[in-house]
Amino acid sequence: MADLGEFGLIDxxxxxxxxxxxxxxxxVGPGDDAAVLRVRKGHVVVSTDLVVEGRHFRTDWADAVDVxxxxxxxxxxxxxxxxxxxLWLTVGFAAPPTLPARWALDLVRGFAEECAxxxxxxxxxxxxxxDKITIAVTVLGVCTVSPVLRSGAQAGDVVALCxxxxxxxxxxxxxxxxxxxxxxxxxxxxxxxxxYDAGGVAAEAGATAMIDVSDGLLADAAHVxxxxxxxxxxxxxxxxxxxxxLAVAGAxxxxxxxxxxxxxxxxxxxxxxPAGTALPExxxxxxxxAAPGPDGPAVTVDGAPYEGSTGWTHF
Amino acid sequence: MADLGEFGLIDxxxxxxxxxxxxxxxxVGPGDDAAVLRVRKGHVVVSTDLVVEGRHFRTDWADAVDVxxxxxxxxxxxxxxxxxxxLWLTVGFAAPPTLPARWALDLVRGFAEECAxxxxxxxxxxxxxxDKITIAVTVLGVCTVSPVLRSGAQAGDVVALCxxxxxxxxxxxxxxxxxxxxxxxxxxxxxxxxxYDAGGVAAEAGATAMIDVSDGLLADAAHVxxxxxxxxxxxxxxxxxxxxxLAVAGAxxxxxxxxxxxxxxxxxxxxxxPAGTALPExxxxxxxxAAPGPDGPAVTVDGAPYEGSTGWTHF
Numbered sequence: 001m002a003d004l005g006e007f008g009l010i011d012x013x014x015x016x017x018x019x020x021x022x023x024x025x026x027x028v029g030p031g032d033d034a035a036v037l038r039v040r041k042g043h044v045v046v047s048t049d050l051v052v053e054g055r056h057f058r059t060d061w062a063d064a065v066d067v068x069x070x071x072x073x074x075x076x077x078x079x080x081x082x083x084x085x086x087l088w089l090t091v092g093f094a095a096p097p098t099l100p101a102r103w104a105l106d107l108v109r110g111f112a113e114e115c116a117x118x119x120x121x122x123x124x125x126x127x128x129x130x131d132k133i134t135i136a137v138t139v140l141g142v143c144t145v146s147p148v149l150r151s152g153a154q155a156g157d158v159v160a161l162c163x164x165x166x167x168x169x170x171x172x173x174x175x176x177x178x179x180x181x182x183x184x185x186x187x188x189x190x191x192x193x194x195x196y197d198a199g200g201v202a203a204e205a206g207a208t209a210m211i212d213v214s215d216g217l218l219a220d221a222a223h224v225x226x227x228x229x230x231x232x233x234x235x236x237x238x239x240x241x242x243x244x245x246l247a248v249a250g251a252x253x254x255x256x257x258x259x260x261x262x263x264x265x266x267x268x269x270x271x272x273x274p275a276g277t278a279l280p281e282x283x284x285x286x287x288x289x290a291a292p293g294p295d296g297p298a299v300t301v302d303g304a305p306y307e308g309s310t311g312w313t314h315f
Numbered sequence: 316m317a318d319l320g321e322f323g324l325i326d327x328x329x330x331x332x333x334x335x336x337x338x339x340x341x342x343v344g345p346g347d348d349a350a351v352l353r354v355r356k357g358h359v360v361v362s363t364d365l366v367v368e369g370r371h372f373r374t375d376w377a378d379a380v381d382v383x384x385x386x387x388x389x390x391x392x393x394x395x396x397x398x399x400x401x402l403w404l405t406v407g408f409a410a411p412p413t414l415p416a417r418w419a420l421d422l423v424r425g426f427a428e429e430c431a432x433x434x435x436x437x438x439x440x441x442x443x444x445x446d447k448i449t450i451a452v453t454v455l456g457v458c459t460v461s462p463v464l465r466s467g468a469q470a471g472d473v474v475a476l477c478x479x480x481x482x483x484x485x486x487x488x489x490x491x492x493x494x495x496x497x498x499x500x501x502x503x504x505x506x507x508x509x510x511y512d513a514g515g516v517a518a519e520a521g522a523t524a525m526i527d528v529s530d531g532l533l534a535d536a537a538h539v540x541x542x543x544x545x546x547x548x549x550x551x552x553x554x555x556x557x558x559x560x561l562a563v564a565g566a567x568x569x570x571x572x573x574x575x576x577x578x579x580x581x582x583x584x585x586x587x588x589p590a591g592t593a594l595p596e597x598x599x600x601x602x603x604x605a606a607p608g609p610d611g612p613a614v615t616v617d618g619a620p621y622e623g624s625t626g627w628t629h630f
Contacts, residue, residue: 027358028462031542033396033527034362034454036462039354043342046438047349048453050407052445081348092365092451123361130367136407136451138363139349147343147351212348227346 001104002097009101009127013108020112023088023121035123037088042144047078053133061175064103066190067135068110074214075139076118077194077267081212083203084143088123089115091137094130107135118196145203148271153209153228157272159287160279162202163195164188165217166256169263170245177252182244194267201280202271210271216264216310218299224270225297233300234261234287255308261301262310316419317412324416324442328423335427338403338436350438352403357459362393368448376490379418381505382450383425389529390454391433392509392582396527398518399458403438404430406452409445422450433511460518463586468524468543472587474602475594477517478510479503480532481571484578485560492567497559509582516595517586525586531579533614533621539585540612548615549576549602570623576616577625
């Protein structure tokens, strides 16, 4: 990176971004003091995430293109979880001067490709040096329906899930043990496939609360429970455990349900709907919402606190 | 920070943010998957910056409150430089788990106070761990006039400056030599006072190009020159060198003009206006725009390339 220099790198990044994903309604793109964007309808929705080498990714577990895809995906998913549509992203990139410029440019390419997959564009960024690779992403979107918050779940609602759950945690677990297969799980970790269209559909179907599963299914269910002042009971039998996850669990003596309940790397969506709602396609009922118990909001599995392991811990 | 934990810290941060600067037109603030914002009029303007310990600040040269003010100021200034008004900011914060939570909360307080000074609010963020303190800021604003780009300068335009220029670079130079005075310069570095209202006023007065001076006056003039395909000549006699800067230069044998031409820490605004424009209050004419020479766009001082020092280099 030092060879290209800050401004050289910015020029190359801007060229990739323009080529891959120019974005719509971008009146001024990267290269000025700020980008200028046209909001045609609805409210602006914004979320931000920091992705740090060694904490959120390892360069030996995923290549730069994958890291770019993941960084964009986890942010786009936050807009999806409000019922909005992601349109524009900015990316701040800090790395050691010795990092090959190729790595940075590959990251940007993966990032821009993930954005393009939902019709979003990269509209700005910043480049600086740091000891560890650090990626700061902000996503802007629009929401033309009432945003679905974490706080709207009501006792009696059903809890539903959309998207893979546990796959990426299984892949992370495999990598953490030094293996590279089952490949389908490793790939799920390296490049998650969040259900990008499901958030808006759920909002229109009357979802009362919704969250992007990123801290782990139980942890994120607890965020909804606390914000809504309710308890949530998940039904373990409702989760379809994918075959490769069963295989990994069998080979290592782990409980496959732990990956499903603990995983947050697939960026599935968890939502609550009024009882009797015809769930939108691709959504599966996985539990129920109840009034909080005497100890306040809680999340249980099959009526009891979950005592099992929630997969291998992160690095 | 490790004692408070990620979610404990987020709760404390959110409380500070709500108390200091709730922001207007914030339909959903911090704490959900994303913030939701109402854009009443105009286009959305967005910019992002990474601020890294050891590169952009040192904890022994500025306290956490000052670092927060600076981080917000440099971003708000980017919106100002488009002719827009900053309304909402997000802040991603990464730091070693051993960092006292007090430091992080002071930073957030300074950040939120700077935002409040322009009527902007902090609407979201992220907290994670990293080896070095890293602050990722994104600012959103609205622009109700035509945004003023870097690329609009025309031969024959006058070049004008608004805001202090060289003060903060002088303060940084003083700190770099192990001193703490003149205090007024050190303070100017620690907590810049960008001319926040000047961008919109310049846009309405017909500015043809504008930029936030953050890389240094000569460097940023060069950004405008290249983007516009013009040359810029600055007139050294037009810069009023502040008394304390003269004192520092006198004591160290430095050329005080070097701080003015090389400094980027004051976040002044540089703009071009059609010749004959009555410059808005607080703007000073400092040069002229000319057609590019045979070697292309260039920036000169008093008709010649500037060969002098541009202040002490950064750490």
